[in-house]
Amino acid sequence: MTMFDTRKMNLHSRRIFYFALLVILGAAGELLRIPMIFGLNITFSSIFLLLILLLYNIRTAVAGAAVVAVISYFFGGNSSLVFLLIVEVAAVGLLLRRRRRNLFILDLQYWLFIAAPILFILYFSFNRELNAAITIYVSKSAVNGAFNALIANILLAYIPARKWINEGVYSRSRVPLGQILFQLTMAASMFPFIVFILSGSIFHTSDLDQKALQRSGAIAAYIADELNTWPQQELRALQLESIAEIGKLRDVMVKADNEPMISMGLLDQEQDILVGSQKRLTGAGEDWKLEGIVYRLAENFYIQFPDNNRTPFVVDAWKEAVYIHTSKLPVTPFSLQIRVPMQLYAADLITLYLINYVGILIFVILMSFFSIYTGRYVTGGLRKLAGITSGLPEKLHNHEKVKWPSSGVEEVSLLINNFADMSENVTRMLDESERLYQSLRIQTDKLAVSEAKMQQLAYHDVLTGLPNRLCFTSLLSTLIANHESTASDGLIGVLFMDIDRFKQINDTLGHAVGDMLLKEFGARLEAIQQERRLIHGDMTVCRLGGDEFVILMNGTSRVLMAKVAEEILEAFQRAIFLGEHELYIHTSIGISVYPDDGDSGDEIVKNADAAMYAAKGAGGRRYEFFSASMQARLIERLQLENNLHKALELEEFELFYQPRVCTATGELRGVEALIRWRQPELGIVPPDKFIPLAEETGVIHAIGEWVLRTACRQNRMWQLAGYPELVMAVNFSARQFENPNLLQLFTSILNETGMAANLLEIEITEGFLMQDKQSAAEVLRKLEAMGVRISIDDFGTGYSSLSQLKDLPLHAVKIDRSFIQNIGWDETKSSIVSAVIQLAHGMGLRVVAEGVETSKEYEHLSSINCDELQGYYFSRPLPLFDMEQILRQQQPLLGGSLKEDLV
Template identity: 40%
Template structure:
């Protein structure tokens, strides 16, 4: 059938449609986010068509690229990627397929941009490829996202593979699903695969404590997670380690439990360290015995035991005698070895149910439980005394120490731990006073004596603060002239109520507590002031003697203190005399002599007090820079009834005077004593025969009376 010929009107409509279609296609291409192109398949990929998207993608205008006017597209491709792009397109051409390739281009502003190019070859009439057409799109954001995802996956994988903590996923029924190398290493396996294949029942194969896996699961169900879940577990070789787990439950979108995941840390070293620290905190570092920290706990346990079985327990406070002397003179190494020996001896003297505690220094406490008869305690303490007193051989030398022991009984002597300890300490103090190397049982009378002592100490401290101390002066008289040659300053304590407390009641407390140092300094200053005042009033020196306690004498700055006091009071050194007891020599004779010489260089007078009753110092006497020997009153007081003392007195006087010292007799109370001492050549006397210690104003009156008669 013959078709009708198109009319002019229809031809115009077709042309309009074609034109509109072309316009729509051009608009569509130009609005695409990317570059539509067509290039010749030649050496330079000469562009013959480039869409308007070229500007946004490359920074160049389409005309810049068409016929390689300003730059060829291949030059825009990142240099390292050009071979990849050409290879991908050449391979597609060879196979007659479409191609897709991702690569980088350099934007006109020098930024590097990732693009995805998709295209296909165009063939001529002869079937040969003469052009390429396609679409190039910016994929920089997608590439960045992919790279971030890759980096994150790499980091997670790196963390998983290289973490020092074990990482795991386990099924709810106790099978390992995933583990990292660290967990395999912690449990002693060569690889994660070996661990998963061998360790397939966590409860039976891993946890040492039965039911521990169930505790883990219950904690999970209760809290959806566990934190610091510590357990003792088996390793592959059946040894054990401590681990700490942190884990959580993982569910699917429907809320079904998938698995547990978490981390494992080997805390064996920390557990061992904690155990070591706890042991160190509760035990003495030298002897390994329980220490003061453990004492109250053990003592309370012993009390509870006694209550439960209706019997008694005992607290024995043990203090080593002579230890300080050995430790100071022979060194701490010997002292430590001695303490080790004593701790073993004490432990050997008690039963397994009893406890030896080292409080510190040379003090120990023994807790004796299950006591039916107090005599049992005394028998045990006798064993302790005997064991301690046996010689100790250290560095081929024999050392002998003894012990003083105080005992308190529960519930007789207290029902509280602190009360029992305090009372045992009180009894030990009594053992020291009783001559050492013995034990004493606590009594109420002993407690009253201690309470009195504590009260006295408190009152003495207040007396020092409130200025209740004063000095009395006992004259010294020259036998040859009958005149007062000086005086000894003697401390007294006068309370606000007027009571005059003699030094015998408080000086020993001052010495033990260290108060003697402040008291001694006060006495020294007051005596020097009085000596200065007397010299000015009497017109001649009246030397004042001051007693120096053993504690004061051992102070390294004693000589400097004397110098400072003399300067402060502006007193001539020859108006001050220091009296040192002979017993001070016992600790260190060389140091004693050295200190005497240091004092003598100041210009003061020195006297040895109580001579003849203390340490046997005759071997050193020739080295003493001493001005006076004071004969102890024990040789004078019974002179009438004990003729043997006459020989001793004569010997001391001859000895002292032959060494250039004056000899003064203390405690002269009768005419007979006075006359006899004068007859055998004694230089001076001091005692009630002439005058008792008197207040300063009365002493001045005596001096004035002698001055008026002369």
């Protein structure tokens, strides 16, 4: 069975279920009646039968009405006229076929023009007369039917029955405003009247019962009182059924109530009649409780209705009903039966209810016409407005003439006027927009050109024209997504690189030269890309920012990645000419592979970056593939960074001191304070491992302040202990000079420790000076004004010359160890160092050679008049205790600490 067949079967089952449910409700509405006076009832069966008519079709509704009629006939007592349910459904269904109109009006028309004539004819055929009773019956039935039609209409309008039956999905339908007004008006009109009639029926029925009970009771009491006055011999004669006493009792009955319609009878012990107020008391002596339908209303008080099968009109049966009062006569074995006919009190009530029912019917008819007229009056303008406003934008755009309706309702008229005003404004706006359209077309063409340019700017680097970081990130994400969806065997490679020592070149030669270098670097990578594309295919060069470049390779292998990396390294073996500058640059390359080295683009780029730093750490000018060990080093670096933040607080730093001696005498002239980190888990961490990390994280400011304060305090303590005055040299990095309160820091520490400013020497690198010479000179002059000495550390490694430093307030120059090592055997180094010493002396600067390790180096430096020496030949960096041992000896250090040559 297909899905369509299953759905169709489910729909069919659902329709059968709801049909059965409505039939059951219709039967319940017919059997569970609300009783009224004259034996009339309010029923609700037609509500559900009309719902079947509206939801299904006329044949289904007629079949449902027939089922309800049969059930009512067999279980509802006197229900001979239930065939009118079938006629009602069929007639209303035919009327609906001809014209879809208000169900209430159609049902009312049925009762007035079809059901009413049928009922009058039937009544006349049974009774040979027409009277008020049949008019009441017809009026009640018409009001009941119209009310049920109104309820059915309301239920269908506000309950999604069609969706339940046909689709099983809840959906609220839209109800016209006129229908809502009509339903509200009719419900508000009919419901109070029906409640009034029901309450009146209950009251009048009870009132009739009380009147009959009181009258019959009074008759019985009168007769009993009369019998109490009789002498015993008359009572005995009466018991013997004496004709004289029986006649006398008849006279008492007549005197008790002379209403001819009321009959009284004296019954013996066998319930045979002895005497009656009338010549014949029909049925009094028989078992009257088995005749017709008898209801007990009170003690010894009953009401008897004739057999229902005699007439289909319950009004007739109600009119012929009789109240029966039975009582035991005192001092006799006889019983008294009093019969009070309902007709005795019915005349006035029939007139009253005739007026009520006919009045209600007339009122309902008038109110229906009034509601229809009012609904059309109120909603007519709205309907016309809805019709006119359908497709209004197209009409206004085509400049069609719109004829706005009028309405006598103020709010509707105001709404129409508002729509008219808005339409005029919209028309003007459309005309203006049409004029702007041509202008916008021109602007659109210009915007398209601008958008293309913006696209270029958004995804390409301005300087080199290469794809930028945004473009690279998007492309890498796309490649990874495609790789996952296609399950490709090829790899995605990321080659991450930057220019070795680019910052020094940029700071030394200027940003203009640096920009030209970046363009040339990108151009050479592009040349490799173009050449490799002929062999490899998908390969993209991007600039991420600064001097960072990346090559993205798709569908490749590790072998091909390595070949490309080798070609890149080879491409930069050749010199680069930038104007008058000839540069030899190198790069370090880190390679990360997807999916081997990560699951996401961010992870792949991060690992390629780590691999590049590993290549730099291995000496640079090489490439490295990412490995797990690099990840371990990254974790170690993170752990080192976390520990570094706590080192000061935990007092893990310590200062070592390396002596500086006079070349001529070997006397101690000063010391250089060198920081050491004793980490409990890692041991002694060398400065070259944690100082760059401290500069990167900003912790260098706190560490530098601690070093400066500790060195100054220790130097002052040595002076107070009587040791010779020494110059305390402290290294300062470029990051420390970023502190805006640097001068205040020096002043505060010098004042706090009491050390003379001329005994403090700040060692700075020449690379820092070349970054911003003017700003550096300003800070250094202020330090010099305070008395602080300034020296250049690692001179010769920063692409500068003494002539470039002549305007700076310097006191000494420290020649880097790379120039001192093997100086006695290397004539080139000897010439360079000799020239530097002569130029420095010519500028009034002292010269310090660092890294002296052999006697040969010492003797050569002495021969070319170097002022001071520092290195392992004299002493290693010493902890505080060992340094104080040397101070206490107060002897020259000529080879004192390291006798053997360290060649």
